[in-house]
Amino acid sequence: MQTDVIIIGAGASGLMCAIEAGKRGRSVLVLEQGGKPARKILVSGGGLCNFSNRIMGPEHFLSQNRDFVTSALSRFTPSDFVFMLEEHGIEYHEREEGRLFCNDSASRVADMLLSECYRAGAGFEFNCAVSAIKKSDSFTVETDKGIFKSKSLVIATGGLSYPQLGAGGLGYLAAKQFAMKVTKLLPALTPIKFSPEDARVFSSLSGVSIRCALSQGATSFTDNLLFTHTGISGPAVLQISSYWDRKSSLSIDLLPGVDIYSALTGNKSSKVLLSTLLNRYLPKRFVKLWCDLHCAPKPMNRYSTQEIAAICRGLHDWVLRPGGAEGFNKAEVTLGGVDTVDLSSKTMESRKVPGLYFVGEVTDVTGRLGGYNLHWAWASGHAAGQFV
Numbered sequence: 398m399q400t401d402v403i404i405i406g407a408g409a410s411g412l413m414c415a416i417e418a419g420k421r422g423r424s425v426l427v428l429e430q431g432g433k434p435a436r437k438i439l440v441s442g443g444g445l446c447n448f449s450n451r452i453m454g455p456e457h458f459l460s461q462n463r464d465f466v467t468s469a470l471s472r473f474t475p476s477d478f479v480f481m482l483e484e485h486g487i488e489y490h491e492r493e494e495g496r497l498f499c500n501d502s503a504s505r506v507a508d509m510l511l512s513e514c515y516r517a518g519a520g521f522e523f524n525c526a527v528s529a530i531k532k533s534d535s536f537t538v539e540t541d542k543g544i545f546k547s548k549s550l551v552i553a554t555g556g557l558s559y560p561q562l563g564a565g566g567l568g569y570l571a572a573k574q575f576a577m578k579v580t581k582l583l584p585a586l587t588p589i590k591f592s593p594e595d596a597r598v599f600s601s602l603s604g605v606s607i608r609c610a611l612s613q614g615a616t617s618f619t620d621n622l623l624f625t626h627t628g629i630s631g632p633a634v635l636q637i638s639s640y641w642d643r644k645s646s647l648s649i650d651l652l653p654g655v656d657i658y659s660a661l662t663g664n665k666s667s668k669v670l671l672s673t674l675l676n677r678y679l680p681k682r683f684v685k686l687w688c689d690l691h692c693a694p695k696p697m698n699r700y701s702t703q704e705i706a707a708i709c710r711g712l713h714d715w716v717l718r719p720g721g722a723e724g725f726n727k728a729e730v731t732l733g734g735v736d737t738v739d740l741s742s743k744t745m746e747s748r749k750v751p752g753l754y755f756v757g758e759v760t761d762v763t764g765r766l767g768g769y770n771l772h773w774a775w776a777s778g779h780a781a782g783q784f785v
């Protein structure tokens with residue numbers, strides 16, 4: 398079977414590319430190894446799909462060449478995706494830091510993309526595992542459902558995270574097969590594990606959430622941190638995981654913006670317990686453990702100013718030496734990918750292999766938490782869709 402375009406992967410970027418190419422009158426076939434499309438979209442944003450972000454720029458992405466995203470982002474903006482949603486009567490809302498979510502269910506986004514694909518005339522083969530890609534005048538894609546040929550081939554296979562939802566390494570292998578570079582691949586937006594010693598101490602805090610500022614070097618995120626049985630998770634942790642070098646310790650300000658020194662020294666003549674004061678600012682379970690570990694059980698009037706200062710330093714700069722990061726099974730995205738030096742930022746086409754395109758998470762573009770990864774999938778899929 399011969400088409401103008403074959404797209405491997407019916408995820409966010411592949412579906413957007415299929416819509417745009419189909420609208421231009423190209424014959425499009427999407428090959429998907431799973432039984433249904435858009436599986437990551439369905440679980441995204443806790444089931445509400447954080448589909449984009451009102452505040453969008455290269456500074457929200459990690460890549461060896463961060464400016465690579467500028468061209469595609471300028472041609473497909475958050476408003477463009479919102480316009481699609483509104484055309485389909487899908488309601489959405491904005492949360493903190495410009496994060497855009499659906500009101501009822503991520504499945505509305507998946508259904509919208511699929512119906513737009515069908516309207517644009519795109520065809521699908523599901524449960525179709527690709528075994529080989531060959532290139533002569535056109536591309537030949539060998540699968541367990543037969544051999545397919547096309548003039549353009551789009552690799553939209555995503556990253557390595559969540560293999561249970563279809564992630565695999567085909568996209569990276571395809572790039573290497575055609576002598577394109579792939580940067581180092583790491584789990585990102587992932588929980589961080591305690592060292593074995595800290596796990597013994599802090600696992601009892603599982604379920605406790607604290608708003609904190611979590612930093613490594615100059616990079617810092619202020620958001621919630623959630624204790625788990627094995628380590629720390631929550632938005633602040635997922636964000637810093639993409640930047641963490643896996644060797645350095647992390648600094649946690651447990652009371653960002655709070656002048657806890659003034660609050661405590663203001664009670665220096667009081668008989669109130671330190672833990673009673675800290676309970677006003679931090680969850681009780683955390684305060685109990687923290688005081689057991691770091692503070693003598695005595696009233697405020699028996700603490701010296703130096704002792705109070707030391708306690709405050711500890712609360713503003715808890716130095717945590719993690720045991721590692723969780724792997725691809727728990728990471729929302731993959732850091733790294735097909736090196737952008739080998740891709741056109743305008744078209745997503747390989748500079749080495751005419752007709753071969755890479756879109757979405759398979760590229761060396763990783764968004765911060767907050768709708769940036771899905772927006773990159775839409776924008777890069779849209780860009781390639783204009784040229785395939």
Ligand SMILES: Cc1cc2nc3c(=O)[nH]c(=O)nc-3n(C[C@H](O)[C@H](O)[C@H](O)COP(=O)(O)OP(=O)(O)OC[C@H]3O[C@@H](n4cnc5c(N)ncnc54)[C@H](O)[C@@H]3O)c2cc1C
Pocket residue numbers: 405406407408409410411428429430431434435436437438440441442443446447448449525526527553554555556558559562563564565566567728729730756757758759767768769770771772774
């Ligand atoms: C739990 C979770 C929650 C997330 N929440 C958000 C969120 O709220 N907002 C946000 O911006 N990002 C979120 N992300 C990240 C976002 O979902 C991805 O970055 C985005 O889906 C990437 O799109 P993609 O098209 O590149 O890849 P995917 O959406 O992963 O699609 C790739 C497709 O290719 C198929 N495929 C792979 N290999 C082959 C092969 N060999 N043959 C055929 N098909 C193949 C896969 O089955 C899959 O369907 C989340 C990720 C996870 C895991």
